[in-house]
Amino acid sequence: MSMFRSKKLDIGSFLNIHVIRDHTKRKVYAQFEPERQALRHIIRNTTLPARTRAEAQLQLTQMHCYTRPTQIRGRCLMGGKGRGIFRDFKLSRYNFRMQALEGNLPGVRKASW
Amino acid sequence: MSRSSILQPLRQTLTRPVARQPRSAFIASASRSKASIAKPNQTTPASVRSDETLTVPFPMSLSPLLENHTSDICERHEVHPEEPAIRLPRSVQSLYLQPLRREANYGVPTCDLQLRSYSVPNLEFFCDFALRAAYYLNLPAFGPVPLPKIKERWTVPKSHFIFKKSQENFERITRRRLIQIRDGHPESVQIWLAFLQKHAYYGIGMKANVWEYSKLGVGKEMEGQGQAMQDVIEDKMKLLGRDKTEGTVQKVQELLESERFRIQG
Numbered sequence: 001m002s003m004f005r006s007k008k009l010d011i012g013s014f015l016n017i018h019v020i021r022d023h024t025k026r027k028v029y030a031q032f033e034p035e036r037q038a039l040r041h042i043i044r045n046t047t048l049p050a051r052t053r054a055e056a057q058l059q060l061t062q063m064h065c066y067t068r069p070t071q072i073r074g075r076c077l078m079g080g081k082g083r084g085i086f087r088d089f090k091l092s093r094y095n096f097r098m099q100a101l102e103g104n105l106p107g108v109r110k111a112s113w
Numbered sequence: 114m115s116r117s118s119i120l121q122p123l124r125q126t127l128t129r130p131v132a133r134q135p136r137s138a139f140i141a142s143a144s145r146s147k148a149s150i151a152k153p154n155q156t157t158p159a160s161v162r163s164d165e166t167l168t169v170p171f172p173m174s175l176s177p178l179l180e181n182h183t184s185d186i187c188e189r190h191e192v193h194p195e196e197p198a199i200r201l202p203r204s205v206q207s208l209y210l211q212p213l214r215r216e217a218n219y220g221v222p223t224c225d226l227q228l229r230s231y232s233v234p235n236l237e238f239f240c241d242f243a244l245r246a247a248y249y250l251n252l253p254a255f256g257p258v259p260l261p262k263i264k265e266r267w268t269v270p271k272s273h274f275i276f277k278k279s280q281e282n283f284e285r286i287t288r289r290r291l292i293q294i295r296d297g298h299p300e301s302v303q304i305w306l307a308f309l310q311k312h313a314y315y316g317i318g319m320k321a322n323v324w325e326y327s328k329l330g331v332g333k334e335m336e337g338q339g340q341a342m343q344d345v346i347e348d349k350m351k352l353l354g355r356d357k358t359e360g361t362v363q364k365v366q367e368l369l370e371s372e373r374f375r376i377q378g
Contacts, residue, residue: 038364052374059373086267093269100283106316107231111266111284 004028004066019080025071032067036060212244217253217295222324224294224302226309227260229287229318239314240290243305250305252297257290299325 005024013019042048042056065071074085076092084093089105100108200206207213226243230236240257247254266284270277294302306321313319327334368374 034360034364035368037361038368041361041365042368048369052369055374056368059368088265096267097269097271097281097283105285107285107287108267108283109285111282 001064001066004064013077014080016080018082019075022073022075022082025066028064028066029069029072032063036063036067039063207245212241213248214244215248215251215253217255220295221326222293222295223297223299224306224324225322226292226294226306227320228257228290228292229320230316231285231287232316233288235314235316236288236290239317240292242312242314243292243309246308247292247294247305250301250308252294252301252305254292254294256292258293260289260291263287263289299323 001024004027005020006027009015011019011023039056039060043053043060045053073082074087074090075082076085076095077090078095078099079092081092081095085091086093086096089096089099091099096105099105101110228236228239228243230239237257244254244257264284264286266282268280268282271279271281294305297305302323306323309319
């Protein structure tokens with residue numbers, strides 16, 4: 001959502017709207033994490049009164065979807081692709097292959113066995 | 114200036130009179146275990162003298178007899194008269210030999226250092242360096258023990274999705290070596306580790322497990338130290354990306370005291 005998006009560009013990787021969106025989601029999640037965890041704690045704490053816990057449940061569901069960790073998705077650093085990303089390199093399979101063949105990834109070489 | 118470029122002429126002067134040794138033999142010998150390295154004086158200088166040939170078995174003795182002998186050969190043959198037949202300084206010559214080791218009296222392990230790298234030559238070189246450093250710090254070092262390689266493999270299609278039949282394999286092999294220090298004084302072990310960290314070589318990761326033996330009541334002592342060490346630890350932890358503390362506890366309290374929850378309660 002544009003209300004969370006920073007006014008000035010604050011990433012230096014490959015850019016498209018998906019990358020910017022994902023970056024925004026990461027920042028928003030980090031910002032609201034204590035609140036989410038606090039609400040989750042209140043919900044699960046059986047020593048608290050039931051009404052308090054219900055209230056916490058309500059509040060948690062009313063939080064913005066950008067504050068959820070499930071919204072975060074790995075994206076390719078060099079192509080912005082959202083699928084087929086290697087976690088080890090944060091690159092999509094095509095860009096991984098290109099970089100590996102160029103020798104930009106330390107220690108990665110063509111295998112034959 | 115790299116080490117090899119400095120030592121290139123020196124190596125030539127050294128290897129010419131002596132039997133030429135393949136370069137890999139040095140590396141191989143560095144990774145041999147302690148048992149085969151322990152006796153540098155295996156080659157008897159007397160036998161070398163008697164047959165007067167140029168074949169000197171490689172783990173050359175450190176005895177001065179052989180030193181004189183090599184320089185003798187230099188003078189006699191005069192392969193390159195312009196090169197002076199000067200004995201190399203001991204410290205320089207020791208670079209051509211296997212690293213010296215201290216004897217462990219009790220064999221109590223005090224430090225396990227694991228070195229990791231993607232490239233073997235760098236790793237072997239740094240192991241050698243670590244062993245030499247340990248010798249001069251009076252630490253009995255054992256190793257380097259080659260640990261199992263870590264192989265990571267990735268298979269990717271060479272082109273578009275539909276051409277799944279032609280794929281390409283990539284791999285990354287992490288080589289590991291273990292150097293163990295036995296009977297080391299905790300302080301000198303720390304110095305050794307700090308020295309290795311200071312002269313860290315590119316492309317090599319290090320990880321150390323350190324064991325110490327101390328008197329009863331260690332907990333109290335460490336608690337006392339903990340207060341003093343807090344600042345140092347904080348500085349280090351900042352570098353590890355844990356500078357932010359999660360404020361969950363404060364947040365819970367804040368929420369429970371907030372207007373919405375109080376009306377509920």
